[in-house]
Amino acid sequence: MFFSHLRATRVSPKRASLAAAVLLSAALAWPAYADGLSDARGHIDAGNFSAALTALDEHLREFPQDAEARFTRGLVLVKLTRTDEAIQMFADLTRDYPQLPEPYNNLAVLYAQRGDYEKSRDALEAALATHPSYATAHENLGDVYTALATAAYNRALVLDDSNETVRVKLSLLNQLDSSSVGDTQVATAQPSTPPATAQPAPASTTPVAPVSQAPANTDALVDGVRRALFDWAEAWSNQNVEGYLDSYDVSFLPDDGQSRSAWNNERRRRVAAPGFIRIELIEPTIEILGNGRATVTVGQVYESDTYSDRVTKLMEFRKRGDTWRIVRETVVSTG
Amino acid sequence: MARIHASLASLGLAACAVLATPVSAMPGLLMLPPDPEAQLLSAISQLRDGDSDVAFSTLSRLTRQEPGFRLAQYMYANLLMARAGRSAAELPNERSDAIASLIDEANKRWNHRAGHPNAAGGDTVLPHPLLSLPPTQRYAVVVDLTAGRLYVIENKDGALRVVRDVYATIGRAGMGKEVEGDGRTPIGVYRVTSFLPDSGLPDLYGHGAYPVSYPNAWDRQAGRTGYGIWMHGVPHSTYSRPPQSSEGCVAVANRDLESLAPFIKPGHTPVVFADRVDWIPASEAELLAELLRSKVQNWASDWESLNTDAYLDHYASDFRAGNMDLPAFAAHKHRVNARKNFIDVELDQMEVFRYPAVDERLYLVRFRQRYASDNYKSTSRKEQMWRLTDNGRWEIVNEDNEA
Numbered sequence: 206m207f208f209s210h211l212r213a214t215r216v217s218p219k220r221a222s223l224a225a226a227v228l229l230s231a232a233l234a235w236p237a238y239a240d241g242l243s244d245a246r247g248h249i250d251a252g253n254f255s256a257a258l259t260a261l262d263e264h265l266r267e268f269p270q271d272a273e274a275r276f277t278r279g280l281v282l283v284k285l286t287r288t289d290e291a292i293q294m295f296a297d298l299t300r301d302y303p304q305l306p307e308p309y310n311n312l313a314v315l316y317a318q319r320g321d322y323e324k325s326r327d328a329l330e331a332a333l334a335t336h337p338s339y340a341t342a343h344e345n346l347g348d349v350y351t352a353l354a355t356a357a358y359n360r361a362l363v364l365d366d367s368n369e370t371v372r373v374k375l376s377l378l379n380q381l382d383s384s385s386v387g388d389t390q391v392a393t394a395q396p397s398t399p400p401a402t403a404q405p406a407p408a409s410t411t412p413v414a415p416v417s418q419a420p421a422n423t424d425a426l427v428d429g430v431r432r433a434l435f436d437w438a439e440a441w442s443n444q445n446v447e448g449y450l451d452s453y454d455v456s457f458l459p460d461d462g463q464s465r466s467a468w469n470n471e472r473r474r475r476v477a478a479p480g481f482i483r484i485e486l487i488e489p490t491i492e493i494l495g496n497g498r499a500t501v502t503v504g505q506v507y508e509s510d511t512y513s514d515r516v517t518k519l520m521e522f523r524k525r526g527d528t529w530r531i532v533r534e535t536v537v538s539t540g
Numbered sequence: 541m542a543r544i545h546a547s548l549a550s551l552g553l554a555a556c557a558v559l560a561t562p563v564s565a566m567p568g569l570l571m572l573p574p575d576p577e578a579q580l581l582s583a584i585s586q587l588r589d590g591d592s593d594v595a596f597s598t599l600s601r602l603t604r605q606e607p608g609f610r611l612a613q614y615m616y617a618n619l620l621m622a623r624a625g626r627s628a629a630e631l632p633n634e635r636s637d638a639i640a641s642l643i644d645e646a647n648k649r650w651n652h653r654a655g656h657p658n659a660a661g662g663d664t665v666l667p668h669p670l671l672s673l674p675p676t677q678r679y680a681v682v683v684d685l686t687a688g689r690l691y692v693i694e695n696k697d698g699a700l701r702v703v704r705d706v707y708a709t710i711g712r713a714g715m716g717k718e719v720e721g722d723g724r725t726p727i728g729v730y731r732v733t734s735f736l737p738d739s740g741l742p743d744l745y746g747h748g749a750y751p752v753s754y755p756n757a758w759d760r761q762a763g764r765t766g767y768g769i770w771m772h773g774v775p776h777s778t779y780s781r782p783p784q785s786s787e788g789c790v791a792v793a794n795r796d797l798e799s800l801a802p803f804i805k806p807g808h809t810p811v812v813f814a815d816r817v818d819w820i821p822a823s824e825a826e827l828l829a830e831l832l833r834s835k836v837q838n839w840a841s842d843w844e845s846l847n848t849d850a851y852l853d854h855y856a857s858d859f860r861a862g863n864m865d866l867p868a869f870a871a872h873k874h875r876v877n878a879r880k881n882f883i884d885v886e887l888d889q890m891e892v893f894r895y896p897a898v899d900e901r902l903y904l905v906r907f908r909q910r911y912a913s914d915n916y917k918s919t920s921r922k923e924q925m926w927r928l929t930d931n932g933r934w935e936i937v938n939e940d941n942e943a
């Protein structure tokens with residue numbers, strides 16, 4: 206699933222065993238389909254999506270109803286940025302296998318990528334109608350609701366739409382991009398139920414994220430947060446005001462209750478004013494909360510020509526596209 | 541953001557529960573009234589009742605129908621954030637003034653949820669500035685500038701009755717226009733002078749505009765300046781505007797402006813911009829109107845009698861007509877009347893108003909006057925401002941021939 210690895214930190218060991226069971230049963234159910242698909246997967250692993258598509262098309266000529274192959278074909282089309290065809294592929298799957306939540310979810314992601322959050326919402330709600338506990342769809346729906354809320358809010362206050370709407374779009378888009386890391390495993394674990402003729406397997410109601418990926422992905426996320434944290438400190442040290450302010454998310458709320466614009470002005474002045482600034486970060490502890498959120502506890506030594514202090518800060522980051530941005534910054538202790 | 545939550549709470553909108561289950565189709569809502577305001581009010585009352593699912597569905601439909609309805613979008617944004625399991629405080633908060641004006645709009649609309657005062661039947665009450673209309677005048681418009689509400693009053697079979705009311709935006713600086721460019725909506729009694737269609741206007745005015753006759757004689761005497769006070773629509777991308785956001789005009793939603801068309805006759809329809817409206821029994825309005833009509837009739841009779849002193853006794857010592865004060869006016873009348881053998885005055889089509897927002901008890905009468913004497917004949921439209929003094933004397937303080 207597109208989002209699965211990003212959210213893999215949430216998958217419990219219990220779910221992992223369920224997912225494995227699904228894989229096993231899927232393998233037993235469709236032995237005949239395996240060859241063409243595994244060729245395609247080899248190409249996907251090698252990053253050769255055109256070859257993967259050719260292999261899948263060949264395979265589907267022989268087994269036109271192979272839901273798993275069709276689903277994989279949809280993913281490959283996404284990789285080839287043939288979005289219209291990908292949407293068509295997943296839409297066909299939702300029609301042929303309305304009991305499968307995954308095609309709905311992917312359809313939703315592609316709609317969201319285009320900024321069509323209403324359709325995206327409808328697709329996710331359809332996924333949840335058959336699988337009310339489908340966590341990925343819930344989480345995506347949360348993102349889509351947030352995007353819709355931002356759009357509605359911008360319309361309400363006649364704000365510039367470039368505001369946050371675009372960032373939310375980017376966030377979804379990049380979650381799609383990052384799925385390239387593990388497409389094959391994800392795809393293998395996909396349509397976890399047999400095709401339409403059979404009853405949906407009970408296990409398909411659980412998210413089928415490949416748990417083996419979780420640690421690696423968490424590491425990648427931690428790296429991303431650490432990079433954002435050090436970029437922030439570096440911009441501050443270099444008195445690069447724009448770079449410093451850019452570290453803060455559009456939803457960042459100043460801790461002291463100031464308005465964002467007043468805070469911006471104050472920070473602009475304070476970052477630019479000293480003769481020099483030196484920032485040292487001590488033992489950052491990064492915790493990934495899932496859903497594109499992370500907290501950081503870090504010691505901070507600040508020195509300038511006029512002032513110095515040492516504090517411990519609690520910061521919260523939110524993933525926006527490829528980059529993490531600060532949404533909260535609180536001094537938890539001083540001295 | 542705490543401020544916003546507080547204001548939402550004051551509307552009873554705080555109950556935006558986080559939903560653990562997905563939205564499903566809401567049954568029983570297929571017959572919602574198509575009027576956006578009615579839908580918005582349903583959503584507010586659904587929220588007050590704790591039915592955030594139903595309110596969500598109502599607002600989802602409403603924002604799709606009227607994407608330019610900012611207040612609906614704002615409420616929808618809040619509910620969507622609740623659904624996303626996030627705090628509305630995460631939304632950008634740079635425009636807290638704009639949010640405050642949306643809350644203001646919500647309150648103004650909510651205050652009128654029961655409809656206009658005659659909607660529920662019962663004894664007819666009327667906006668206190670409108671006392672009487674002649675049979676030739678089928679409708680009048682009264683705008684309550686404080687409430688942000690425009691009322692249409694119908695004159696049918698000799699009785700007045702409110703037939704329609706819509707949300708209305710006034711000047712960014714409020715009301716009580718004094719000078720050009722002050723951003724205020726005038727307070728007074730005017731007339732719709734014309735209709736300017738959409739096609740000839742900038743988008744700002746939306747569906748079209750009804751210019752009104754500000755400044756009137758009373759305004760001019762008070763030294764008020766400015767021009768171009770209109771009742772108009774809103775930009776086509778917008779459903780409605782915040783309560784105080786015009787340059788002094790009265791702006792209503794385009795669909796509301798369209799709905800007013802059957803009631804407004806350019807060149808004829810009276811318009812009252814009142815600072816506030818008290819609702820008085822129709823019988824009380826009629827009693828006062830009758831009193832005014834008799835005073836005006838006495839004035840006309842004294843004029844016809846050629847007893848110039850008795851005629852002039854109807855005028856106040858601070859009377860003005862254009863740039864004439866009372867001594868100048870008296871001299872003029874003495875001179876003119878001295879040469880007459882007869883004067884015949886007939887009055888009809890009389891409109892009677894209690895003048896809004898003045899310290900004194902002032903009443904405006906407007907009528908058609910057919911004047912005939914041995915050497916002159918004319919038909920004109922006249923307006924007179926009458927004052928009831930603390931001593932109980934009725935006197936004319938201003939007189940003008942309507943354009």
